Amino acid sequence: MRTPIAYFLVLSGVLFAIGSVGVLIRKNALLIFMSVELQLNAVNLALIAFSRMHADLTGQVLAFFSMVVAAAEVVVGLAIIVSVYRRRQTVNVDDARELRW
Amino acid sequence: MPLDNVVFWVFAPISVASAIGMLLMRNAVHAALFLVVNLFTIAVMFLLLDAPFLFAVQIIVYAGAIMVLFLFVIMLLGVDRGDPTNEPLVGQRSIAVILAVGFVLEVTFALRAGIGFATKAPPGFDRVNLGGNTQALAKVLFRDYFFPFEVTSVLLIVAAVAAMVLAQRRAKAITQAEIEAHRDDFAHIRDAPAGGLEGGPHLDPEALR
Numbered sequence: 001m002r003t004p005i006a007y008f009l010v011l012s013g014v015l016f017a018i019g020s021v022g023v024l025i026r027k028n029a030l031l032i033f034m035s036v037e038l039q040l041n042a043v044n045l046a047l048i049a050f051s052r053m054h055a056d057l058t059g060q061v062l063a064f065f066s067m068v069v070a071a072a073e074v075v076v077g078l079a080i081i082v083s084v085y086r087r088r089q090t091v092n093v094d095d096a097r098e099l100r101w
Numbered sequence: 102m103p104l105d106n107v108v109f110w111v112f113a114p115i116s117v118a119s120a121i122g123m124l125l126m127r128n129a130v131h132a133a134l135f136l137v138v139n140l141f142t143i144a145v146m147f148l149l150l151d152a153p154f155l156f157a158v159q160i161i162v163y164a165g166a167i168m169v170l171f172l173f174v175i176m177l178l179g180v181d182r183g184d185p186t187n188e189p190l191v192g193q194r195s196i197a198v199i200l201a202v203g204f205v206l207e208v209t210f211a212l213r214a215g216i217g218f219a220t221k222a223p224p225g226f227d228r229v230n231l232g233g234n235t236q237a238l239a240k241v242l243f244r245d246y247f248f249p250f251e252v253t254s255v256l257l258i259v260a261a262v263a264a265m266v267l268a269q270r271r272a273k274a275i276t277q278a279e280i281e282a283h284r285d286d287f288a289h290i291r292d293a294p295a296g297g298l299e300g301g302p303h304l305d306p307e308a309l310r
Binding site for chain 1: 154
């Protein structure tokens with residue numbers, strides 16, 4: 001493999017930054033959630049790049065666990081979004097800012 | 102130019118462009134489709150980094166299952182209205198973009214100072230991946246990380262139960278006081294004479310015999 005490892009890490013950083021901009025500027029809870037997914041994937045890419053750089057499979061195992069936890073997180077998060085939508089008829093995060101029952 | 106460099110320079114711009122496309126789309130369905138493209142290009146990067154098992158997992162779990170879940174929820178909620186354009190915090194968007202650019206520059210400079218842009222991956226990953234990447238990964242997973250793996254299965258079950266609890270429609274509870282309050286509404290049925298209600302159609306007990 002002749003591509004320098006740092007290229008992958010820069011790509012990972014760029015994707016993470018785009019994901020965090022998405023979290024900061026979007027108002028739709030679903031789009032915020034997709035941006036979080038993008039960030040998780042960027043971190044997975046960094047983990048696997050480091051795994052390749054050190055020739056150690058532990059990084060890949062960690063990325064695997066990260067994917068499993070992300071799947072669980074998506075399931076619970078989408079259930080919460082559906083539940084909020086039923087209560088308020090909106091998924092705009094600015095409308096759901098009262099932290100009360 | 103070696104082949105994996107070509108693949109990298111073809112897929113990395115697609116990856117960044119699709120991420121920016123996801124950021125700018127007003128329509129949630131379009132954003133989800135851009136995210137699918139992005140996840141696929143990241144899977145290709147996994148393949149370049151000699152992780153074919155995670156390449157397959159990425160496509161099956163992310164581009165398959167998770168995105169279907171996302172699209173399902175988008176269609177369930179019918180979210181086709183765009184974002185409102187008002188900013189509750191003045192200048193939030195521009196500050197977010199400035200911070201993101203700063204983050205990218207910081208990562209780039211840190212990498213240049215740390216490992217440098219010329220560092221290539223060391224050879225000899227074949228030795229680590231002896232017998233195939235999936236088998237080698239399974240050895241590490243089930244030998245060194247067996248307990249975390251089992252905890253993960255508990256986590257998945259808890260997440261599935263939590264999703265059912267959160268998303269179910271709750272039946273409205275009926276209190277004893279409400280039963281008492283409505284008791285009189287049916288008093289005319291309860292206290293009706295044995296021959297049935299007057300004025301309404303009623304069964305003739307003789308006809309049933």
